[in-house]
Amino acid sequence: MSQEVTRLVHKYLRHDKKFPHVWCPGCGNGIILGALIRAVDRLGFTKDEVVLVSGIGCSGRMPVYADFNTLHTTHGRALTFATGVKLVKPDLKVIVIMGDGDATAIGGNHFIHTARRNIDLTSIIINNYIYGMTGGQFSPTTPYGSMASTSPYGHIEPTFSIAQLAETAGASFLARGTVYHARLLDKLIESAILNCGFSVVEVISNCHVHFGRRNETSNPVTMIKSMKENAVTVEKAKKMTPESLKDKIVVGVLNDIQKPAYINEYQKICEKAKN
Amino acid sequence: MPSSAPNNNGRKLLLQGNEAIVEGALVAGCKFFAGYPITPASEISEVFSRRMPEIGGTFIQMEDEIASMGAIIGASLAGAKSMTATSGPGFSLMQENIGYASIAETPCVVVNVMRGGPSTGLPTSPAQGDVMQARWGTHGDHPIIVLTTSTVRDSFDITVKAFNLAEEFRVPVIILSDEGVAHTREVVTLPASRDIEVVDRTVPGMPPEMYVPFQDNGRGVPDMSTFGDGYRYHVTGLTHDVRGFPTMKSEEVNDFINRLFRKITHGFHKIQMVDTFMTEDAQVAVIAYGSVARAARRAVLDARSHGIKAGLLHLITLFPFPRTVVERVLKKCRWVLVPEMNMGQMVREVKRVNKYPTHVEKYSRVDGHIITPDEIYYQLMKA
Ligand SMILES: Cc1ncc(C[n+]2csc(CCOP(=O)(O)OP(=O)(O)O)c2C)c(N)n1
Ligand code: SF4
Numbered sequence: 001m002s003q004e005v006t007r008l009v010h011k012y013l014r015h016d017k018k019f020p021h022v023w024c025p026g027c028g029n030g031i032i033l034g035a036l037i038r039a040v041d042r043l044g045f046t047k048d049e050v051v052l053v054s055g056i057g058c059s060g061r062m063p064v065y066a067d068f069n070t071l072h073t074t075h076g077r078a079l080t081f082a083t084g085v086k087l088v089k090p091d092l093k094v095i096v097i098m099g100d101g102d103a104t105a106i107g108g109n110h111f112i113h114t115a116r117r118n119i120d121l122t123s124i125i126i127n128n129y130i131y132g133m134t135g136g137q138f139s140p141t142t143p144y145g146s147m148a149s150t151s152p153y154g155h156i157e158p159t160f161s162i163a164q165l166a167e168t169a170g171a172s173f174l175a176r177g178t179v180y181h182a183r184l185l186d187k188l189i190e191s192a193i194l195n196c197g198f199s200v201v202e203v204i205s206n207c208h209v210h211f212g213r214r215n216e217t218s219n220p221v222t223m224i225k226s227m228k229e230n231a232v233t234v235e236k237a238k239k240m241t242p243e244s245l246k247d248k249i250v251v252g253v254l255n256d257i258q259k260p261a262y263i264n265e266y267q268k269i270c271e272k273a274k275n
Numbered sequence: 276m277p278s279s280a281p282n283n284n285g286r287k288l289l290l291q292g293n294e295a296i297v298e299g300a301l302v303a304g305c306k307f308f309a310g311y312p313i314t315p316a317s318e319i320s321e322v323f324s325r326r327m328p329e330i331g332g333t334f335i336q337m338e339d340e341i342a343s344m345g346a347i348i349g350a351s352l353a354g355a356k357s358m359t360a361t362s363g364p365g366f367s368l369m370q371e372n373i374g375y376a377s378i379a380e381t382p383c384v385v386v387n388v389m390r391g392g393p394s395t396g397l398p399t400s401p402a403q404g405d406v407m408q409a410r411w412g413t414h415g416d417h418p419i420i421v422l423t424t425s426t427v428r429d430s431f432d433i434t435v436k437a438f439n440l441a442e443e444f445r446v447p448v449i450i451l452s453d454e455g456v457a458h459t460r461e462v463v464t465l466p467a468s469r470d471i472e473v474v475d476r477t478v479p480g481m482p483p484e485m486y487v488p489f490q491d492n493g494r495g496v497p498d499m500s501t502f503g504d505g506y507r508y509h510v511t512g513l514t515h516d517v518r519g520f521p522t523m524k525s526e527e528v529n530d531f532i533n534r535l536f537r538k539i540t541h542g543f544h545k546i547q548m549v550d551t552f553m554t555e556d557a558q559v560a561v562i563a564y565g566s567v568a569r570a571a572r573r574a575v576l577d578a579r580s581h582g583i584k585a586g587l588l589h590l591i592t593l594f595p596f597p598r599t600v601v602e603r604v605l606k607k608c609r610w611v612l613v614p615e616m617n618m619g620q621m622v623r624e625v626k627r628v629n630k631y632p633t634h635v636e637k638y639s640r641v642d643g644h645i646i647t648p649d650e651i652y653y654q655l656m657k658a
Contacts, residue, residue, distance in 0.1 A: 014509075017520055048505050053349075056512075064509055064520060069502040071352065072511035073345065074375055080342040084349025084357070085502060087333045088307060092353070092503050110345075113338040266333070273328035 012037045012047070014067045022061050026220030028179035028205030032126060033062055035182055036095065039189035040068075050093050053082040055107060057099035058132040058207075076107030079114040082121050090263050093193055096123040101131045101139040104160050108140070115169035117262045118197045124189065125162055125200065128207035136210030147214035162202045163254050172197030174255040178204040178227040181251055191253065197261045204249055285467045292430045292456040293318035293360075295463065296386060297326060299434030300358050302471055305384070306332040307350035307357035309343040311365060314398045315454040316388040319360035340365035344372035344385070351381045352510060354501035356438055360386035363396060363405055366412070373447050374413030375512045377535070380489070380497070382441035382448075382476055384434070389453040389565075389616075391643045400643030401454035403565055403616040409449045410594045416532060418539040420448045420546055421594040423564045424456050428463040433591065436548070439474035444542055445496050451593070453616065455566035455645045479506055489517045491530065495538035539595055548591035549600050553579065557586025559610040559658040562601065562625055564590040567614050567646045574651035585655050596624050605633045610658040614638040614646050 023029050040050055050068040054060040056075035063070035069092070073081045078096050086094045103111050103125045114121065130148060131137040138148035140160040148155060163174055173195035177185040185203065192199035206212060206223040217223060227249060234252035237245055290298070296319055300308075308323040310316075320336065327334035333350070337343040340361050347357035361369065366387045376383050391397025392404045405412075409421045420440050424430040430452060437448040479486050479498040488508040489497050500506030509519040514531060516522040522531075539546065552572055554560060559578075563571040568589040578585035588604045590597060605611060605625070611633055613622035622637040629635055638654050640646050 016518060047507060048503060051502055064511070067507060069507050070509045071349070071502075072509070072513065073348075074371055074512055077341060077345040077372065080337065080345025081349035081352075083335070083337075083342075084307065084309065084346035084351070085353045086349075087335065087346075088350045088353035088355040089503050109338050110342055113342070266328075270328040270331055273325070274331075 008037055008041060012041070012067055013065055017065055021065060023058060024209045026206070026208060027058065028128065028224070029058060029062060029126060031179040031182055032124065032185070032203050032205065033065065035185040035189055036124065037066065038186045039193060042186070043190060043193060045093055049091070050095065051082070051085055052095050052097065053078050053085070054097040055099065055102035056133070057102050059097050059099040059102065059126040062097045076102050076105070077110060078102070079107065079110040079121065079123065083114060083119050086119060086121055087263065087266070090120070094121050095193065096121055098123060098125050099132065100125060100127040100129065100141040100162070104140045104162060104165065112165070112169040115166050115171040115198050115200070118170055118172055118259060120196055120198070120261045120263055122189070122192045122199045123201070125202050126205050127162060127202050128205045128211060130207050130211040132207045132210055136214065146211075149210070162200070166200040167255055170198070171200045171255070172257050172259050173199035175200070175253045176202045176204070176249070176251050178231060178249060178251060179206060180224045180227040181231065184251060188253065195256070197259060285464055287462060287464045289460060289462050290427050291318060291458060291460045292424065292427045292452060293388065293458070294322055295427045295430035296360070296434045296450070296452070297322040298465060299431040300384070300438065301326060301330070302468055303356065303435045303438035303473055304475070305356045305358050305438060307347060307355040308333070308359065309335045309337050309346035309350070309357070310359050310361065311337055311340050311343050313362045313365050315390055315457045316360045316362045316386065318457070319386060340368040341372060344369040347383045348372060348376050348379070348381045351383050352502050356382070356442065358384040358386065360388065362388050362390045363392045364394070366405060366408065370412040374415060374417055376447040377413065377417040377419060378512055378514070379510050380445035380499070382445050384437045384441055384448050384450060386450045386452060388457045389451055391641070397643040399454065401566060401616060401645050402641065402643070403451070403453060403567070403620070404641070405451065406593060406617065406620040409451055418446060418535050419594060420444070420446055420539070420592070422448065422450050422548070422592055423590065424450060424452045425565050425568045425589065426456065427459055427461045429591075430456060431463070431465055435471055435473070439472065440546055442474050442476040443496070443545070444538055445476065445499060446539070451565065453565050483507070487517050488519045489515060489531070491517070491534050495534045495541055543595055546592055546595060547597045547600070549597050550589040550591060551600075552587040552589065554586035554588060554604060554607070556584055557608055558584040559612070559655055560586045560588055560604050560608040561612045561614065561651060561655070562588045562590065562604065562621070563614055564593060564621065567616060570646055570648045571614065571651050573648035574655060577648060577652045578655045583655055583658070590621070593621065598628050601625055602628055602630070605629050605631050608633055610634050610636065612636050612638055612651070612654050612658070614640075614651055614654070616640050616646060
């Protein structure tokens with residue numbers, strides 16, 4: 001096991017990038033980077049074939065550590081850059097990392113439309129319920145009543161469900177994992193990369209520094225343990241009432257449908273135009 | 276460099292300014308266009324949507340101009356020459372990502388067909404109000420190249436040139452057109468493809484392990500590798516070191532920002548484009564750009580026929596500002612007119628470099644109408 005970790009670290013992390021990384025000790029982002037690397041390794045893609053794109057936020061810092069083609073874009077716009085890369089080089093595996101604010105607030109419009117077009121991209125949305133990088137302001141996924149640096153009296157807005165948003169907009173593969181369920185996360189990311197179309201993996205993560213500290217606990221272990229306690233698999237959730245699912249995190253593949261990816265449709269019109 | 280675009284063979288065509296831009300882009304090797312509809316630039320999208328599938332290039336209509344700008348940067352990093360086109364409101368939305376293209380040294384071309392502003396302004400009327408925005412619209416110190424079009428024919432040439440400069444210097448190049456040029460239709464003879472110079476970015480020749488993606492070199496323009504070609508590297512909008520990794524070390528930051536500017540200063544002679552008309556013996560001169568330059572040419576002829584020794588300095592490149600040629604005209608003439616379809620933007624640049632007793636006069640028109648030859652002639656009479 002530890003030999004395996006050493007092998008992956010050597011193979012996929014950038015040796016010329018000076019560690020330590022920017023993340024706080026105990027942050028879930030590292031677990032997600034690990035899962036991503038294991039998924040790519042298991043699928044057998046070369047490092048040259050993978051493009052890792054991100055927006056701005058703590059999550060946005062992920063690509064710099066990984067030895068792929070890496071692109072750290074502007075806040076909320078990662079999917080637009082990724083669209084350009086993918087349409088020019090359809091053979092590349094383009095994976096996009098976003099934070100909850102990045103993907104659903106400032107980047108919400110791009111998220112909706114990339115899903116609707118069903119562009120063949122794998123997006124991993126790290127949902128830590130907060131704006132981590134800027135110091136704990138509320139995001140579109142911050143739960144009602146929670147404390148954030150810009151909701152000192154408790155948050156008054158309803159939240160987005162990232163999964164429902166993506167599904168309605170047209171994503172063809174949809175999954176949810178947590179940083180506690182690392183093994184499951186490997187598999188979800190693997191399936192998402194294999195899907196031909198727009199895939200979304202929402203990963204529940206801990207920002208104990210900004211979200212945890214203001215709400216319940218600043219201990220990352222406690223936060224991650226509560227993910228274990230609150231998680232329900234998709235299969236089990238089907239047998240539960242909406243009421244009993246209220247504070248649960250449903251994990252697993254939420255939706256997986258086949259439909260034409262944008263690139264296939266575009267190729268068809270190219271044929272039409274040439275004839 | 277042979278171009279893969281349609282062979283024009285000196286075709287005679289009836290074209291609109293906007294259509295000529297598309298023709299120029301295709302000859303220059305543009306393979307990716309992303310845009311969002313807006314008057315008076317929409318025809319550029321429409322023509323691309325028909326032409327791109329024919330040549331196996333990509334046309335995509337994005338959800339907004341922010342997305343369009345992001346997509347063309349991504350496309351460029353993946354190796355395609357790319358372009359977007361818009362007008363004022365969309366140009367404002369593009370600014371953040373234009374800065375990204377600048378710091379990440381990603382070649383791309385952005386067309387802004389200017390209309391009356393501010394805000395929604397006069398959607399169907401010509402204006403030149405975005406000149407300073409083109410230079411300084413995105414935040415932070417950054418190098419940029421701004422070119423202008425004044426006729427249907429030069430819309431073609433300038434677009435080819437814009438791609439060439441973007442590729443050679445790894446910068447976003449802004450083309451400022453205006454509603455007047457964009458929607459004028461005239462018969463033009465396009466040059467044969469073989470007579471057109473097409474420049475491609477320099478890609479690394481060394482083995483990947485020796486590639487230092489933002490290494491300074493004599494030109495200040497590092498070789499640019501393509502995603503997927505084996506030269507894995509990091510691209511970021513954060514200030515970065517020669518390897519592309521974020522840095523806050525003062526000497527690295529200084530070196531980087533200075534190189535961004537130096538590459539433009541070094542290439543100035545290639546970037547600076549002006550057209551002089553009857554300036555040799557001129558005592559009064561017009562300095563103009565865009566569709567106003569066309570009117571000014573006529574006005575100069577009229578003035579000459581009435582015994583006024585007039586001349587025209589037509590600025591094709593607005594930024595980097597063609598200072599030396601402007602200075603030459605200022606030195607020679609006693610009176611210089613800068614007519615613009617704005618409240619006076621380039622005239623400030625002209626005044627800034629005027630070290631002579633020459634009088635610099637501005638002439639503004641902001642009512643959504645083009646400046647006519649007669650108006651300019653009338654001003655010259657006052658000289
Ligand atoms: C246009 C723009 N607006 C605001 C910011 C400041 N900003 C940086 S990161 C961030 C939010 C990050 O939160 P999230 O996307 O949830 O990611 P996290 O840091 O939690 O991983 C904001 C608002 C910015 N960089 N760009
Ligand atoms: S601020 Fe929060 S999200 Fe950012 S690195 Fe620290 S724990 Fe992680």
